Amino acid sequence: MDACKKIIEDLLDKKHCHYAWPFYKPLNAEKLGLTDYHHKIKKPMDLGSIKYKLEDGHYSSVLEFAEDVRLVFSNCFKYFDPDNDYVGMAQELRHVFEMLYAQIPDEPVPNVPAHNTHIQGNMQGPTGKPLAWLKLTLSSNSEFDSDTDTDSDSDSEDLAAKLKARPQCPPPAALSPKQREDEDDPEASITDGTGRETEKEATEATS
Structure with missing residues (x-):
């Protein structure tokens, strides 16, 4: 989660303060007179709370971290009108976040054994992109050969039965x-x- 800590530190850096400051702390809806804010926004989120959750080990994956950061922006877009200053600030900060987030490398896919392996799962890289849905069932060569021999014997028996059932041509009559x-x-x-x-x-x- 070191990459996540670097991202949140970057977003809280003073170089972004002119458009990031409204999202440093939880929005004080009562002080701002936004009486219906908590009726429309069921899960408020801010950068300060995300930093605390990171330090407390709350996130189990990079994807969970990214969902909370994006929640900061989506809450803003949902509540405020498109021409509101907060919306413009959220758009700028979101652009910065997505650029930083895209730089996190994906984890490599683990090696898969060659035979008799069953792997199921939704493995994801740190960016939350699925690396693989693996469901692998491999039969041994002996099992394959056994099935092939059985099919071959069955085909031979069917052919013999068909030939036996065919009417035989009568032998040519003896010439006088x-x-x-x-x-x-x-x-x-x-x-x-x-x-x-x-x-x-x-x-x-x-x-």
């Missing part, structure tokens, strides 16, 4: 002696497979 002679003699008459000449050939023979 007459049919074998016809195959050897190209001039032989055409038969219908029973050794008899077809009707067409018989007609041609008698004509």
